[in-house]
Amino acid sequence: MKEVVAGIIKKNNKLLIARRTFPPELKGKWEFPGGKIEKNETPQEGLEREIFEELNMRVYAGENFMSVRHEHSRGPINLLFYWAEWIEGDPILTDHDMVAWVDIDELNQYDFAPADVVVVTKLQLISE
Numbered sequence: 001m002k003e004v005v006a007g008i009i010k011k012n013n014k015l016l017i018a019r020r021t022f023p024p025e026l027k028g029k030w031e032f033p034g035g036k037i038e039k040n041e042t043p044q045e046g047l048e049r050e051i052f053e054e055l056n057m058r059v060y061a062g063e064n065f066m067s068v069r070h071e072h073s074r075g076p077i078n079l080l081f082y083w084a085e086w087i088e089g090d091p092i093l094t095d096h097d098m099v100a101w102v103d104i105d106e107l108n109q110y111d112f113a114p115a116d117v118v119v120v121t122k123l124q125l126i127s128e
């Protein structure tokens with residue numbers, strides 16, 4: 001099964017979210033940035049690499065927050081959400097068309113990818 005790692009990236013109590021431009025069914029949906037884990041890399045290594053490739057930003061990947069199995073049109077994927085700490089760099093957009101640093105209680109104002117809705121709900125529960 002395809003394994004994808006996504007980062008809940010923190011900087012000064014704000015979290016980074018990004019808006020997708022592809023595929024068509026996810027265009028315009030917000031997500032926690034990340035990407036596919038390659039062979040021979042840990043989820044944390046994959047996350048640090050993807051964030052640098054996609055956003056030109058350095059992060060330190062920490063603990064697992066939760067995992068979500070999702071049926072995509074192109075087959076099942078396992079999404080691994082990890083906490084991460086921002087280290088350096090302002091995001092430079094390559095794959096996304098917008099990013100935002102938001103408070104946890106603002107997350108529900110954004111239209112997230114279907115697989116991420118449960119993650120937003122859990123984040124809001126733990127922050128109460």
Ligand SMILES: Nc1nc2c([nH]c(=O)n2[C@H]2C[C@H](O)[C@@H](COP(=O)(O)OP(=O)(O)OP(=O)(O)O)O2)c(=O)[nH]1
Binds near residue numbers: 033036070114115
């Ligand atoms: N990164 C990320 N992907 C997500 C999230 N929610 C969600 O359904 N996805 C899906 C969308 C894609 O089908 C898949 C991730 O693929 P991707 O396109 O971001 O990964 P990638 O950069 O490695 O892909 P590629 O184009 O290089 O093959 O996971 C999320 O919060 N973050």
